[in-house]
Amino acid sequence: MEKGWIKIKSYNNVIESEIVKQMLEQHGVEAVLLNKQDSSYLFGKIELYVPQEHVQQAEVLIGDYGTTSDNPKDVN
Template sequence: MGNDLIHIYSVEKAYLAELIKQMLADHNIRAFLVNKQDSAYKFGEIEVFVDRDDVIRAKMLIQEFEDN
């Protein structure tokens, strides 16, 4: 795996970010979440990052996840 992390997805709801992270882990893809929400008002997004080598496969899995 490469060392470069690439932003592949953003979502406003924390539970969806965690579901996506777990789904990617189930497919042996390490995902990292960066919470950019304001702590008081929950404005902003949670960003999902993966290793550069996993970007294409992760995007395909997220698309399948969204379609179901």
């Protein structure tokens, strides 16, 4: 991932991660999903990244959305 992008969530569910990404983009927040799931057995995580300057806005929007991600904040 390029510099300046922060991982803010991890998901197990591809559909939920896509819905959240689209919701963020509709509110003007760029978002990228990095799918680390195994294609055969579907274990692993889908990571959601946003630009550093939009982390706070993205967290508020996701909090309002009420996602069921595994971890509330997973920043590396």
